[in-house]
Amino acid sequence: MDIDILELSDRSARFILSDVDAAFANGLRRTMLADVPTLAIDEVNIYNNTSVLYDEQVALRLALVPLLTSFDEFTPHEECSCEEGCPACTISLTLSVEAPMGEEKTVYSGDLVSADPKVKAADSNIPVVKLKGGQQLVLEAIAKMGYGHDHAKWQAGVACGYKNVPVINIEGCDLCEKCVEACPRDILALGEESAEVVDDRLLNCSLCKQCVEACGIDAISVSENDTSFIFTLESDGSYSAEELIINAVNTIRTKASTLDNILGEL
Amino acid sequence: MLPVRCFTCGKVIANSWEDYKRRVEQGEAPAAVLDDLGVTRYCCRRMILAHVELVDVVAPYQ
Numbered sequence: 001m002d003i004d005i006l007e008l009s010d011r012s013a014r015f016i017l018s019d020v021d022a023a024f025a026n027g028l029r030r031t032m033l034a035d036v037p038t039l040a041i042d043e044v045n046i047y048n049n050t051s052v053l054y055d056e057q058v059a060l061r062l063a064l065v066p067l068l069t070s071f072d073e074f075t076p077h078e079e080c081s082c083e084e085g086c087p088a089c090t091i092s093l094t095l096s097v098e099a100p101m102g103e104e105k106t107v108y109s110g111d112l113v114s115a116d117p118k119v120k121a122a123d124s125n126i127p128v129v130k131l132k133g134g135q136q137l138v139l140e141a142i143a144k145m146g147y148g149h150d151h152a153k154w155q156a157g158v159a160c161g162y163k164n165v166p167v168i169n170i171e172g173c174d175l176c177e178k179c180v181e182a183c184p185r186d187i188l189a190l191g192e193e194s195a196e197v198v199d200d201r202l203l204n205c206s207l208c209k210q211c212v213e214a215c216g217i218d219a220i221s222v223s224e225n226d227t228s229f230i231f232t233l234e235s236d237g238s239y240s241a242e243e244l245i246i247n248a249v250n251t252i253r254t255k256a257s258t259l260d261n262i263l264g265e266l
Numbered sequence: 267m268l269p270v271r272c273f274t275c276g277k278v279i280a281n282s283w284e285d286y287k288r289r290v291e292q293g294e295a296p297a298a299v300l301d302d303l304g305v306t307r308y309c310c311r312r313m314i315l316a317h318v319e320l321v322d323v324v325a326p327y328q
Contacts, residue, residue, distance in 0.1 A: 051325075126270060
């Protein structure tokens with residue numbers, strides 16, 4: 001297995017994963033979406049809500065706010081030894097905002113005050129509700145560690161996906177330039193002896209095969225490499241993109257060793 | 267209020283709304299503002315483009 005990183009920023013990553021089969025790439029994708037646990041608000045005790053939104057709507061909006069999570073410090077609630085929730089799997093946040101008379105005030109995710117300074121909203125500028133003069137929102141929210149397969153609010157990876165690395169072969173080209181004109185992504189250009197793939201543009205190929213159709217003499221063939229994948233992923237902010245990949249791999253490893261232990265006992 | 271996340275992909279989009287609204291009111295093209303705010307997928311773009319803000323209309327009545 002080989003990884004070649006194309007882009008890596010705080011919230012997104014793009015890399016080539018090679019020498020693995022599609023099952024492994026798909027396993028990694030599914031783990032990022034559903035099996036990397038994160039913190040999200042799960043219970044809300046509302047003390048006062050005179051805003052326009054119903055209590056349930058406020059609770060849903062709060063739940064969808066991504067919270068910065070440290071992977072090792074919390075245990076997923078369903079795997080914790082407690083039943084009611086304990087400091088190992090839950091954390092409490094409070095919110096208290098009132099709009100002064102005659103003024104409007106927007107409640108932002110940044111107004112959530114956490115019991116642990118490390119746990120806070122990943123983006124502090126997410127509007128929760130707009131309050132008109134005199135309206136008030138006071139509540140306590142309990143965040144739990146959970147899995148993306150139970151609810152989208154625990155989903156750490158956003159828009160994770162992959163495609164095969166394209167393979168373009170050109171043989172016996174007669175320089176008619178039809179394939180160059182047909183390509184919607186400007187991947188081909190005319191060289192001295194035949195049409196050529198433009199440097200660094202190969203990965204933009206969408207495998208549409210319009211160049212193959214345009215070629216009158218079947219000189220061009222487009223196929224996909226079955227063992228190399230261009231992987232794209234975004235994080236919702238609860239982890240950085242790098243942490244998300246590492247946590248996903250660790251999750252797969254833990255699951256594999258659990259399976260190995262179970263099989264060993266049979 | 268604009269939904270917090272995109273219905274389809276799950277990206278947080280609500281934090282782009284205030285910037286988007288202000289800049290479009292100042293006369294910028296919506297497509298250019300969305301590109302600039304990093305809202306690239308069409309699932310997220312439709313969330314913002316098709317949103318009708320009703321809080322201000324409803325808010326006084328609780």
